[in-house]
Amino acid sequence: xxxxxxxxxxxxxxxxxxxxxxxxxxxxxxxxxxxxxxxxxxxxxxxxxxxxxxxxxxxxxxxxxxxxxxxxxxxxxxxxxxxxxxxxxxxxxxxxxxxxxxxxxxxxxxxxxxxxxxxxxxxxxxxxxxxxxxxxxxxxxxxxxxxxxxxxxxxxxxxxxxxxxxxxxxxxxxxxxxxxxxxxxxxxxxxxxxxxxxxxxxxxxxxxxxxxxxxxxxxxxxxxxxxxxxxxxxxxxxxxxxxxxxxxxxxxxxxxxxxxxxxxxxxxxxxxxxxxxxxxxxxxxxxxxxxxxxxxxxxxxxxxxxxxxxxxxxxxxxxxxxxxxxxxxxxxxxxxxxxxxxxxxxxxxxxxxxxxxxxxxxxxxxxxxxxxxxxxxxxxxxxxxxxxxxxxxxxxxxxxxxxxxxxxxxxxxxxxxxxxxxxxxxxxxxxxxxxxxxxxxxxxxxxxxxxxxxxxxxxxxxxxxxxxxxxxxxxxxxxxxxxxxxxxxxxxxxxxxxxxxxxxxxxxxxxxxxxxxxxxxxxxxxxx
Amino acid sequence: xxxxxxxxxxxxxxxxxxxxxxxxxxxxxxxxxxxxxxxxxxxxxxxxxxxxxxxxxxxxxxxxxxxxxxxxxxxxxxxxxxxxxxxxxxxxxxxxxxxxxxxxxxxxxxxxxxxxxxxxxxxxxxxxxxxxxxxxxxxxxxxxxxxxxxxxxxxxxxxxxxxxxxxxxxxxxxxxxxxxxxxxxxxxxxxxxxxxxxxxxxxxxxxxxxxxxxxxxxxxxxxxxxxxxxxxxxxxxxxxxxxxxxxxxxxxxxxxxxxxxxxxxxxxxxxxxxxxxxxxxxxxxxxxxxxxxxxxxxxxxxxxxxxxxxxxxxxxxxxxxxxxxxxxxxxxxx
Numbered sequence: 001x002x003x004x005x006x007x008x009x010x011x012x013x014x015x016x017x018x019x020x021x022x023x024x025x026x027x028x029x030x031x032x033x034x035x036x037x038x039x040x041x042x043x044x045x046x047x048x049x050x051x052x053x054x055x056x057x058x059x060x061x062x063x064x065x066x067x068x069x070x071x072x073x074x075x076x077x078x079x080x081x082x083x084x085x086x087x088x089x090x091x092x093x094x095x096x097x098x099x100x101x102x103x104x105x106x107x108x109x110x111x112x113x114x115x116x117x118x119x120x121x122x123x124x125x126x127x128x129x130x131x132x133x134x135x136x137x138x139x140x141x142x143x144x145x146x147x148x149x150x151x152x153x154x155x156x157x158x159x160x161x162x163x164x165x166x167x168x169x170x171x172x173x174x175x176x177x178x179x180x181x182x183x184x185x186x187x188x189x190x191x192x193x194x195x196x197x198x199x200x201x202x203x204x205x206x207x208x209x210x211x212x213x214x215x216x217x218x219x220x221x222x223x224x225x226x227x228x229x230x231x232x233x234x235x236x237x238x239x240x241x242x243x244x245x246x247x248x249x250x251x252x253x254x255x256x257x258x259x260x261x262x263x264x265x266x267x268x269x270x271x272x273x274x275x276x277x278x279x280x281x282x283x284x285x286x287x288x289x290x291x292x293x294x295x296x297x298x299x300x301x302x303x304x305x306x307x308x309x310x311x312x313x314x315x316x317x318x319x320x321x322x323x324x325x326x327x328x329x330x331x332x333x334x335x336x337x338x339x340x341x342x343x344x345x346x347x348x349x350x351x352x353x354x355x356x357x358x359x360x361x362x363x364x365x366x367x368x369x370x371x372x373x374x375x376x377x378x379x380x381x382x383x384x385x386x387x388x389x390x391x392x393x394x395x396x397x398x399x400x401x402x403x404x405x406x407x408x409x410x411x412x413x414x415x416x417x418x419x420x421x422x423x424x425x426x427x428x429x430x431x432x433x434x435x436x437x438x439x440x441x442x443x444x445x446x447x448x449x450x451x452x453x454x455x456x457x458x459x460x461x462x463x464x465x466x467x468x469x470x471x472x473x474x475x476x477x478x479x480x481x482x483x484x485x486x487x488x489x490x491x492x493x494x495x496x497x498x499x500x501x502x503x504x505x506x507x508x509x510x511x512x513x514x515x516x517x518x519x520x521x522x523x524x525x526x527x528x
Numbered sequence: 529x530x531x532x533x534x535x536x537x538x539x540x541x542x543x544x545x546x547x548x549x550x551x552x553x554x555x556x557x558x559x560x561x562x563x564x565x566x567x568x569x570x571x572x573x574x575x576x577x578x579x580x581x582x583x584x585x586x587x588x589x590x591x592x593x594x595x596x597x598x599x600x601x602x603x604x605x606x607x608x609x610x611x612x613x614x615x616x617x618x619x620x621x622x623x624x625x626x627x628x629x630x631x632x633x634x635x636x637x638x639x640x641x642x643x644x645x646x647x648x649x650x651x652x653x654x655x656x657x658x659x660x661x662x663x664x665x666x667x668x669x670x671x672x673x674x675x676x677x678x679x680x681x682x683x684x685x686x687x688x689x690x691x692x693x694x695x696x697x698x699x700x701x702x703x704x705x706x707x708x709x710x711x712x713x714x715x716x717x718x719x720x721x722x723x724x725x726x727x728x729x730x731x732x733x734x735x736x737x738x739x740x741x742x743x744x745x746x747x748x749x750x751x752x753x754x755x756x757x758x759x760x761x762x763x764x765x766x767x768x769x770x771x772x773x774x775x776x777x778x779x780x781x782x783x784x785x786x787x788x789x790x791x792x793x794x795x796x797x798x799x800x801x802x803x804x805x806x807x808x809x810x811x812x813x814x815x816x817x818x819x820x821x822x823x824x825x826x827x828x829x830x831x832x833x834x835x836x837x838x839x840x841x842x843x844x845x846x847x848x849x850x851x852x853x854x855x856x857x858x859x860x861x862x
Contacts, residue, residue, distance in 0.1 A: 058746070079749035094747035098740035098806035099733065107733050108748050130549060 009034040015064035024050040026211035037188045039198045042208035043231045056088045057081035085155030089162045093145040097134035118147035123173040158189045193287045195224045257445040263308035269294035270469035276445045283456045283463030284449040291469035292449045296418045300332035301325030329413035335422040337399040343392035351406045377409035397428030417448040433459045453485045467491040556800035557812040580706040586821045587709035591773045594715045596788040597795040597813045599766030606759035607739035607805030611669040614785035615676035620771025622680045625689025625781025636692030651764020655757035680783040687782040691775045699776040739805025
């Protein structure tokens with residue numbers, strides 16, 4: 001880089017952050033010049049969101065420095081970052097649902113005249129400021145949030161996936177307004193999953209991989225490939241080779257076990273169809289927040305679809321409760337073990353839980369039977385049950401094995417795994433991959449979403465690609481390397497269908513979800 | 529900012545539209561008010577002699593519960609709960625009554641100011657413990673209710689002390705016409721003088737913001753911890769006012785906490801404040817206090833068992849809150 005440090009607007013160097021044993025950032029740096037729109041890129045888990053949290057003061061780094069206009073500035077709260085000239089806008093608008101717009105503006109001490117000016121520029125004029133935020137459509141709130149940020153003229157405006165769920169016309173206006181920020185004193189840090197947006201509005205891009213800044217790219221025609229390359233790093237050839245070698249030849253196609261037809265649910269899932277056959281592991285390739293969460297919730301029976309049909313063994317089913325899904329032989333393994341396990345109870349009880357409830361309908365639990373089945377499952381899965389009295393004392397990997405074991409013990413037909421190896425050590429990860437393959441070979445059908453693209457080639461036979469809540473492609477997993485998968489996930493291969501147009505219909509009628517503090521399971525069915 | 533800035537390109541709202549918007553926002557409170565009017569008509573029908581005396585009785589009984597309810601409402605709006613309200617009232621009550629015994633009116637004023645500060649301080653302690661220890665608020669304030677109760681017993685073992693004369697006169701008797709009891713005016717004026725400016729301040733906004741959505745509030749630059757502590761402080765202040773009103777209406781300080789904490793939560797809920805935080809105000813809960821008082825007095829007049837009145841209060845609470853969520857559901861679907 002030819003830039004000297006003195007003319008940088010914001011400079012973060014040597015940022016590191018660990019959460020317990022997990023290293024989120026090792027050595028991240030970011031240098032933003034005045035008057036530029038700077039993209040921050042990275043695959044899932046590269047440390048993007050941690051860096052954003054550090055820049056906005058929500059999280060304190062373990063090491064590193066941040067300078068704004070050459071002066072050290074480490075914010076300890078969003079309020080402080082805001083005073084220091086760094087303001088951020090997120091995909092979920094930071095407006096208080098139970099206050100009207102005017103009160104929301106007052107809360108951030110936003111002057112009214114510039115706010116109105118930017119609302120006009122962004123294409124929404126005549127908004128009634130006395131309306132409660134929860135009564136205003138979500139897309140409009142996102143624009144309000146942006147206008148509110150622009151109105152206080154921050155040195156650095158940080159847009160984190162702000163356009164991810166905006167309708168096309170609004171996205172266009174937003175990009176145009178952001179583009180006009182160029183050349184002045186102030187800068188924009190822009191985060192988006194859409195390469196097209198990066199290409200159209202950004203000057204440079206900083207790429208993160210595994211918690212480190214691996215490169216800064218001048219954005220120009222053809223620089224997408226370079227960015228993808230940087231995000232991937234060197235591709236580990238041997239793993240994929242091994243995976244391909246150990247795979248048995250595909251069996252003759254049996255009747256599909258699980259079928260989804262035009263499934264739509266919540267705000268994120270619009271149109272997903274696929275067939276899942278017995279004996280196969282089907283992968284779901286998607287960037288974060290492309291509707292996969294809703295898809296798995298619907299399939300597991302914890303949310304109801306807005307539209308579409310699920311078929312098990314050819315006949316349509318409608319799940320009102322996870323118990324319905326379990327009865328139909330569709331079981332769910334979540335990324336977050338805390339959602340699935342009784343942390344204070346023993347390994348044995350946890351494994352026995354689902355089929356205990358079945359037997360208990362006839363009265364007393366047959367303890368001898370239970371013990372034998374559970375022991376078999378513990379052995380099959382090589383669960384280290386020395387600390388078995390309380391599941392919470394097991395390692396994350398062993399906990400995840402327990403959640404799988406409880407279904408294996410009952411005899412699994414269809415298993416849905418949502419990011420099952422999140423935060424698990426590499427050895428246990430491989431054991432889980434092997435286990436899923438074994439299950440498939442024994443005739444089970446497995447659907448797996450993983451945030452680690454490497455896993456797709458290791459465990460899957462096929463993979464469907466979901467982007468913007470729709471299936472945009474299907475990949476033969478054995479032949480897919482990580483670059484292909486990442487390109488597919490970014491929807492780079494086909495740009496015929498823009499997800500923005502589709503977002504409009506969802507956004508139009510939706511109100512801001514009223515604020516409970518903890519993320520509650522989305523259940524569109526429950527709201528009706 | 530100049531006035532020109534505020535002009536909307538569209539036409540100004542007419543007062544009818546303004547009123548409609550205001551009514552829409554305060555549906556719950558207006559509904560409660562309507563219910564109260566019906567209840568008063570009902571009372572008058574079953575008891576034609578219901579008048580100044582009855583009103584004054586209800587107002588005097590509603591005064592401490594009213595302050596307790598205001599105290600509870602503030603902390604609930606900001607997303608918390610305080611189970612130590614009645615104990616704080618008892619503590620303030622015994623401190624006031626003990627200090628005022630045989631003292632001059634001027635000294636009485638100093639005591640009043642002193643115990644109001646004491647209330648703020650107790651609230652600050654509650655809030656700081658909730659925020660710093662991260663122990664659930666319900667546990668912290670339950671534990672603190674024993675602490676404040678114990679402190680009250682240390683000051684005075686049995687009911688005692690006295691109130692200065694002007695404090696009694698402030699709460700007892702009518703003001704102007706017979707139908708307007710001083711206790712009611714006092715409650716409304718004191719709550720309005722503190723709450724209305726507070727609600728319009730940045731702090732008041734922050735109460736609603738934190739109660740409504742903590743993450744959004746945090747990202748909007750609100751200091752969540754500080755806001756919570758200050759909400760508890762306001763609760764302490766209103767609890768102190770409740771304690772003072774106990775001394776004023778009974779002319780005694782009683783170390784035993786009265787039945788105010790949970791009835792206040794009931795009035796808060798009935799008054800349209802969401803227990804999840806962020807919604808409601810103080811007007812609704814205060815009307816709810818009057819409604820609950822009137823129901824109890826009607827039951828007494830009809831010679832029904834007092835315990836039946838308590839059962840009825842419970843049933844009404846559930847029915848009204850269910851009706852409320854039902855209406856909201858209908859509206860959000862429409």
